[in-house]
Amino acid sequence: MRALVFERNLPRYGLARVFSSVSGSGKAVSKSPLSFQNVSPPSVDKPGWETVDVLACGICGSDLATVDAVASRYFEDIVSFPFIPGHEIVARRRNGSGDRVVIESVLSCIPRGIDPPCKYCATGDNGNCTNLFLGSIEPGLQIGYCRSSGGGFSESLCVHGSQLYSIPDDIGDLEAVIIEPTACSIHAVLTGHISRDSTVGVLGAGTLGLCVTAALRSLIDPKTVLVSAKYDFQAGLARKLGADVVCEPGSLVRTVRRLGSGFALGSVKSTDRFQNSPKSGVPKSLSEGCDVVIDCLGTSDSISTAMSITRPKGTIIMVGMPARVSVDLCPLWHREISLIGSYAYGQEDLSKVLAPGFEPPGSTYQVFTQVSRRPQPKMVRTFDLAIDLVRKSALGALVSASYPLERYIEAFEHAGESARRRGVKIALVPTRAKKQEETN
């Protein structure tokens, strides 16, 4: 089968890093260890595993970080080379049902055949699995980073039945690509730190920022959702999905101050004449601020900004994948801010869903309970919520463009400058599926 394969190749990795830092994100694909190859289809001959045909797969920020060679080295021990990237997968089962499915890509104890599972998997929190390098398959935190399973940037891959969620008929193949990032967003929103009275800041209005915005409005409905969006079209989408206030990143600190009426601290006492350099006068931090800030970018700047706009004893939720960053943590210490991570998805506590009138997605819940280990009362799988949210908020429209697999270089370039080109999510589609898509 044809697939994009990422190999351990340090010279090319180094070249990609240099190239991407000069040319920009997504521009170093041809120099990176990623290549289009004919490979043997993956095969996992273990109980519960099956092969599915890829219909579409989104290019995630983490995929871009991988080909840009800026991903964290933290992952080195929980990936297995060579791997086929791609974890925002929409596929069709070969088991005769022909069901279209999205894949919960975390390779936790259950797919790995580890029994008894670790204490996190035992309670449904697969994302926190501690056994990502053990069991019957190669190490890999997710499909898309594991040699055994294959990945979404291919024609087919192996998945465990517990990872599959049926796609309702009213969600198209490409639209379904947004379900996985929506699940990540929901998981971040339902950490339990956000109340109906909260003012929540969302940093970034790309895929994650927009999905987080929709999730906030739909599942919590907090007092104020403030989104920083770099581009006008992003601002429009954020408003449409439920943001109360949208501002440019450069005016974020001021905007948050206006919402909270606190003080801004910074170079405001100077008597220098003509302070008109771009950054002068941008307050450094606020005395008050947002109750919760959800950082969808994960950069040094975004984390610093998050700290400067979070109130004392507030919370920063990091949902965008960071890498090595350089940040002054003094505000975190001084203002007793909690910095928490939010990775992937798993199981959500319905009591944390605060939006009035929210109805849990009953039917998909039932489908899932057949494969879940131990569903608990008032708990729901994140993917079930995500499918429901994608339908309700029409998040499928965030998938802006798709490319045939063999045109992956263009696709990655597009993904790297997606926002500049008024796009959000870019997807890759195997040629077979692409033809089908065009026929439809």
Added chain:
Amino acid sequence: MPRPGFLLEVESSSPPTLFWHGEGFRLERLPVGSRVLYPPEPLKALENPRGAIREALRSPVGDAKPLEDLLFADMKLTIAFDDVSLPLPAMKAPDIRQMVIEEVLEIAARKGVDDVVLIAALALHRRMTDEELRHCLGSRVFDSFSPHGLLTQHDAEDPDNLVHLGLTSQGEDVEINRRAAESDLLVYVNINLVAMDGGHKSVATGLASYKSIKHHHNPQTMVNSKSFMDQHHSELHSSNWRMGRLIAKSGVKVFQIETTLNTNTFPENFGFLQKREWEWELKDRLGFIGASKLLGHTPRRVARSVFHSILSPHAMTSVSAGEVEAVHEITTANVLKQQNIDVEGQSDILTMGLPYICPYNVNSIMNPILVACLGLGYFFNMYRGRPLVRQGGVVIISHPTKWEFHPVHHPSYIDFFEEVLADTTDPVSISERYEERYATDPWYRHLYRTSYAYHGVHPFYMWYWCAHALDHLSQVIILGGERRSVERLGFSCASTLDDALEIARHYVGSSPSLTHLHSPPVLMANVT
């Protein structure tokens, strides 16, 4: 003998007209038949200004005794003075305020007055820096008072140093500086650059609190001040007069000293700015070309610095002292004597070039809100009788109008621009929905009191200054402005005068009449 103001009718042989354009200039060919209003030439300065000041203090006007007779030992004397917003540009040393205050202090010293405090009458303006105070008062006064805490700046947000004197017949709160109100004598030292300055406004606004000022700084007052440069048709003036009379009735004894300036605004090397283009000599042409070329290749920050370092050769043309209203009547007559130009009829289009400076960006940045205020608040209102442009007409303003703000001086302006104008440009709606929040914002209050920031409400006032013009005009076009900031102001943008005129024709018809306000130097049109 200085020549009066002049109204030129543009002919095909007329040279191009100079437009100010922020920290630069434009030469524009106005359509044949356009009118260009040139300000009167500078009146002759007083030959002995100090002598004139002494004489004014000795021979006050109205129901007032000579200053010497009002001073006595053990009294509490307060001398308030206009702040950095006057004159424009800052004048060459010695500043008029220095000369007047030195004379007042000399008499006070002779009379054994020890308790003397100076107050910069800031109203809701930013505090002055020490450098600015020293320039304004001179080193002798500054060094005698400042180290002892006797040189103060009015704080409109200091509840301990404000006193409420009552309500006017219209229910307006009159709350002013406590030290000033409780002094045995308040001497106010004024510089009258335009007809709106001075009179009761000096104390009733300059030393007042937001609670008091908001009664006349609002859209309703501004729309009903036609114009606010014409005291007989200005609701702003009427409100200040009601307040001033209440202040007097409350027992606050004010000894007003008002001065007027001639229109000698720019130093000799910028002489071309004060001349009519057809009278430019070789040195004027070279001066213009040199300045234009140089500015064209100079970073804006540097150009701004150069312009703000210009000190004006303004000279005093009159000084009067005594009872407020009597003094101000003389002052107003002297202002008009210098600035008046009679104009017959309105035009469809009024054009103007705005310079780098207005009262609220001395040593600072002329942000887009101040551009609007200077053009539509000040220049548009430089009339008596009727506006220079007809109802439903168009104003074309030449200015770069960059999205730039001085973060120290204008913090609330940035938020006003980002938040308020993004929502609405209607002064009434702005006033109802946003003013109170900005006016009471603790951060702005803190910066106004402790830093060098204009009060949080100040950008609202700047926008209210525009209310009459916005109400009167059908469109405002910014020539050579930055598109995104012009759009935020709710105006149209044009890159050339021809484009601007084309846009204007859409509103005023295909053969519009046009008047160009060739200012500064300042002029006041008496439109019949």
